[in-house]
Amino acid sequence: MKVYADNAATTRMSxxxxxxxxxxxxxxxGNPSSLHSVGxxxxxxxxxxxxxxxxxxxxxxxxxxxxxxxxEADNQAILxxxxxxxxxxxxxxxxxxxxxxxxxHTLDKLSKQGFEITLLDVHENGIVTPQQVASAIRxxxxxxxxxxxxxEIGTIQPIAEIGAICKEKGVLxxxxxxxxxxxxxxxxxxxxxxxxxxxxxxxHGPKGVGMLYSRKGILxxxxxxxxxxxxxxxxxxENIPGIISMAAAFEDACTHMDENSAKVxxxxxxxxxxxxxxxxxxxxxxxxxxxxxxxNFCFEGIEGEALLLQLDRKGICASSGSACASGSLDPSHVxxxxxxxxxxxxxxxxxxxxxxxxxxxxxxxxxxxxxxVEYLRNMSPVWRDLVSGKKQFML
Amino acid sequence: MKVYADNAATTRMSxxxxxxxxxxxxxxxGNPSSLHSVGxxxxxxxxxxxxxxxxxxxxxxxxxxxxxxxxEADNQAILxxxxxxxxxxxxxxxxxxxxxxxxxHTLDKLSKQGFEITLLDVHENGIVTPQQVASAIRxxxxxxxxxxxxxEIGTIQPIAEIGAICKEKGVLxxxxxxxxxxxxxxxxxxxxxxxxxxxxxxxHGPKGVGMLYSRKGILxxxxxxxxxxxxxxxxxxENIPGIISMAAAFEDACTHMDENSAKVxxxxxxxxxxxxxxxxxxxxxxxxxxxxxxxNFCFEGIEGEALLLQLDRKGICASSGSACASGSLDPSHVxxxxxxxxxxxxxxxxxxxxxxxxxxxxxxxxxxxxxxVEYLRNMSPVWRDLVSGKKQFML
Numbered sequence: 001m002k003v004y005a006d007n008a009a010t011t012r013m014s015x016x017x018x019x020x021x022x023x024x025x026x027x028x029x030g031n032p033s034s035l036h037s038v039g040x041x042x043x044x045x046x047x048x049x050x051x052x053x054x055x056x057x058x059x060x061x062x063x064x065x066x067x068x069x070x071x072e073a074d075n076q077a078i079l080x081x082x083x084x085x086x087x088x089x090x091x092x093x094x095x096x097x098x099x100x101x102x103x104x105h106t107l108d109k110l111s112k113q114g115f116e117i118t119l120l121d122v123h124e125n126g127i128v129t130p131q132q133v134a135s136a137i138r139x140x141x142x143x144x145x146x147x148x149x150x151x152e153i154g155t156i157q158p159i160a161e162i163g164a165i166c167k168e169k170g171v172l173x174x175x176x177x178x179x180x181x182x183x184x185x186x187x188x189x190x191x192x193x194x195x196x197x198x199x200x201x202x203x204h205g206p207k208g209v210g211m212l213y214s215r216k217g218i219l220x221x222x223x224x225x226x227x228x229x230x231x232x233x234x235x236x237x238e239n240i241p242g243i244i245s246m247a248a249a250f251e252d253a254c255t256h257m258d259e260n261s262a263k264v265x266x267x268x269x270x271x272x273x274x275x276x277x278x279x280x281x282x283x284x285x286x287x288x289x290x291x292x293x294x295x296n297f298c299f300e301g302i303e304g305e306a307l308l309l310q311l312d313r314k315g316i317c318a319s320s321g322s323a324c325a326s327g328s329l330d331p332s333h334v335x336x337x338x339x340x341x342x343x344x345x346x347x348x349x350x351x352x353x354x355x356x357x358x359x360x361x362x363x364x365x366x367x368x369x370x371x372x373v374e375y376l377r378n379m380s381p382v383w384r385d386l387v388s389g390k391k392q393f394m395l
Numbered sequence: 396m397k398v399y400a401d402n403a404a405t406t407r408m409s410x411x412x413x414x415x416x417x418x419x420x421x422x423x424x425g426n427p428s429s430l431h432s433v434g435x436x437x438x439x440x441x442x443x444x445x446x447x448x449x450x451x452x453x454x455x456x457x458x459x460x461x462x463x464x465x466x467e468a469d470n471q472a473i474l475x476x477x478x479x480x481x482x483x484x485x486x487x488x489x490x491x492x493x494x495x496x497x498x499x500h501t502l503d504k505l506s507k508q509g510f511e512i513t514l515l516d517v518h519e520n521g522i523v524t525p526q527q528v529a530s531a532i533r534x535x536x537x538x539x540x541x542x543x544x545x546x547e548i549g550t551i552q553p554i555a556e557i558g559a560i561c562k563e564k565g566v567l568x569x570x571x572x573x574x575x576x577x578x579x580x581x582x583x584x585x586x587x588x589x590x591x592x593x594x595x596x597x598x599h600g601p602k603g604v605g606m607l608y609s610r611k612g613i614l615x616x617x618x619x620x621x622x623x624x625x626x627x628x629x630x631x632x633e634n635i636p637g638i639i640s641m642a643a644a645f646e647d648a649c650t651h652m653d654e655n656s657a658k659v660x661x662x663x664x665x666x667x668x669x670x671x672x673x674x675x676x677x678x679x680x681x682x683x684x685x686x687x688x689x690x691n692f693c694f695e696g697i698e699g700e701a702l703l704l705q706l707d708r709k710g711i712c713a714s715s716g717s718a719c720a721s722g723s724l725d726p727s728h729v730x731x732x733x734x735x736x737x738x739x740x741x742x743x744x745x746x747x748x749x750x751x752x753x754x755x756x757x758x759x760x761x762x763x764x765x766x767x768v769e770y771l772r773n774m775s776p777v778w779r780d781l782v783s784g785k786k787q788f789m790l
Contacts, residue, residue: 018421
């Protein structure tokens with residue numbers, strides 16, 4: 001059996017997304033900046049895609065800037081807020097310790113440019129409270145950037161409340177919604193969001209395309225110089241097939257959000273319930289405020305990478321954390337931030353589901369994960385020390 | 396009859412490019428950073444695409460960084476050279492007045508950061524000579540960036556000779572080869588190129604993907620912060636379908652370069668010969684050092700935009716200059732740089748061909764362009780003044 005349980009890393013493109021894309025590859029292939037009809041067909045399709053995205057985000061079409069992906073959108077949002085802040089002498093930014101590297105590394109860069117960065121701690125379930133944000137905001141704060149849902153442990157943040165605080169205090173609020181969309185409802189006005197990043201390949205759309213919502217009136221800073229595409233905010237010939245396909249995938253996912261969410265949550269809950277029975281294991285993240293498809297456990301006494309390779313041999317695609325950081329020997333910064341010790345953080349497993357996963361697959365996952373954890377523990381000198389009492393169990 | 400003669404703006408994706416892309420949308424859809432087999436299939440395909448590009452550029456696979464397009468590649472090349480230059484106290488960059496805005500606007504930005512920019516004049520045919528470059532290089536020069544072929548007037552620069560001078564003087568040489576590839580041969584070693592930008596959608600590949608070649612040893616500066624993709628040079632999940640498709644399109648075009656070039660040049664030459672017979676018209680660019688598919692004329696007494704709209708009504712897609720700058724009321728900076736007065740620069744027409752254009756299309760183009768120029772002139776008060784002698788003809 002083959003089970004793809006790494007949908008947080010990337011997803012298979014849906015039929016809807018592929019079908020939307022194909023005509024723009026060889027029939028409507030114009031450059032939307034061209035004045036002729038082939039170009040104008042592309043320009044109209046681009047506008048329509050912008051309207052579809054806007055409709056499902058509760059914003060205006062002109063508030064959307066298409067980018068090459070979520071990382072670029074995160075970078076542009078943060079950089080823009082920093083430039084605006086600097087003009088007013090406000091050089092303080094608030095974020096959390098569990099953001100994606102696209103956010104954390106951009107903040108590192110700004111820190112070297114004289115910005116002061118406050119990275120809030122999160123609670124053991126991965127949640128940052130609105131009160132923490134309120135306490136951290138100062139006169140000089142120009143931006144709060146906090147992800148909607150975490151890519152590793154699936155924790156959903158109270159972004160509407162955080163947004164309300166930012167609004168009250170007159171501070172820009174950006175949220176990286178790359179993992180949240182479109183599993184969770186988004187309405188930028190109701191949730192008080194000033195800027196929001198999305199990536200199409202996380203919701204069965206194409207790789208290489210994303211978008212940044214920025215509330216009208218916020219002057220964006222360009223990351224790339226060149227032509228005047230995207231109202232001058234993002235030069236380069238627009239990736240029309242990718243953009244059209246993203247809009248189709250997003251619309252499809254938003255339309256089926258409730259049923260997909262119900263189905264995937266049920267699969268997730270079964271996994272969580274059963275894997276919790278593995279001795280000396282612990283669920284990472286929050287039980288209630290959790291992405292429908294996210295399961296993340298630490299198993300004491302094993303290496304996450306070894307487990308992944310064993311699972312792969314049995315046809316299961318999973319992850320130990322973020323794909324973007326894989327290959328790194330460091331334990332996940334997210335797991336460390338929720339208080340897992342190094343040894344425990346190394347033994348993590350993320351299973352991320354989507355609506356095409358089945359009950360049978362979940363049963364297979366449970367069987368194989370349980371077996372392989374036991375197999376690896378039996379081979380592990382650390383496990384032997386734990387069992388013999390030479391070392392103390394932490395979980 | 397429908398004739399697409401705006402291939403310099405963008406091209407229709409070829410069957411080869413589409414067929415290469417499709418399997419990576421729904422069969423091999425993994426994230427190459429994932430350790431499991433679905434991810435590793437994607438990683439292997441990515442490496443193969445890198446090797447294909449490298450093979451046809453005469454470089455090593457590790458010297459290639461995939462980007463979201465040509466503009467991003469131009470930006471990253473120039474910014475990287477600037478950062479390296481600044482470390483050595485070298486803050487002088489040489490370019491030309493006819494570069495793409497992705498280059499010129501990046502140089503503008505650096506100029507505001509204290510860099511001194513020399514924009515070389517070009518001769519009336521659009522050519523900059525190696526001697527001009529040699530004379531402009533100073534002790535503090537950190538970069539020469541000159542395009543391989545111009546997007547508007549098709550002029551091919553003597554980049555191998557310019558590269559040799561840069562190499563001798565120890566100055567980095569970048570070339571924007573977005574319009575050149577793959578109509579002209581590229582070998583980065585033989586042509587002494589240190590950095591080179593490409594965009595897939597100019598050679599029947601997909602929009603939203605490009606690449607930067609940078610000679611090993613050149614430390615790139617990131618434009619986007621985030622994960623460690625592309626050896627840390629370009630964060631964000633790789634656009635695997637786009638990259639695979641670009642490599643297939645590039646390989647296809649390189650393989651058929653000679654026959655395509657011969658065919659397209661013959662069509663171009665017929666257009667140039669016949670359009671030269673239109674009274675008070677002038678060819679822009681060089682007759683000999685010219686892209687195979689580029690035709691660019693100024694017709695006195697008419698507005699380029701009016702001509703484009705008339706042509707569009709007759710099924711012909713053409714351009715008055717760069718698509719990236721269309722919508723702007725300013726005349727082309729390229730036409731001004733080659734000495735065309737404002738009034739003449741406004742009356743420009745660019746026809747850019749590819750190998751799927753036919754003899755019949757060329758005949759139709761000739762017929763319609765000639766008729767429409769005459770039609771518009773008959774309606775033009777400027778033309779009446781010219782004919783009556785109230786104004787002097789410039790052409």
